[in-house]
Amino acid sequence: MVMTRRTVHLRLLSAVALAGAGSAYLTGCKGRKSTSTESFVGKWKSSKLETPLYLYANGEWEIKKDDGRVLQYGIWEYKDGMLIWNYKMGAHIGRDVNPVQSVTPQEFRLREDDATTTFTRLE
Structure with a gap:
């Protein structure tokens, strides 16, 4: 596969979005009080x-x-x-x-x- 400037840009955006989603998930769980x-x-x-x-x-x-x-x-x-x-x-x-x-x-x-x-x- 030939890496064009556009392909690199899309992959970077995907990686940033995935990292942000993972961070939001972990942060959301951290603030939640568990049932006891x-x-x-x-x-x-x-x-x-x-x-x-x-x-x-x-x-x-x-x-x-x-x-x-x-x-x-x-x-x-x-x-x-x-x-x-x-x-x-x-x-x-x-x-x-x-x-x-x-x-x-x-x-x-x-x-x-x-x-x-x-x-x-x-x-």
Whole structure:
């Protein structure tokens, strides 16, 4: 292949564009905060419930009315992109594992059964 001035110029432009894209990718990842247990700690409003959900840093969770009465409780964990819920209902101990679809400081979304549940931060 004969290298003309135009060919050299196009190759240089391609190399610069590729280097810039790689740099932008690496810089973008550097500034992004990864999802962790701390991302979920707080008081949340579920798109399925009227009563707030509290996720505590010690791994406990409660669905609690404003008067302080606890309707349901258990243990939760964030692991490998999943929220894992352990709960007690009467004499039954259950476990749900839900894929996390997205997380921002003000909202997270879980896949539950065949639908998405959205949790919006209240505090």
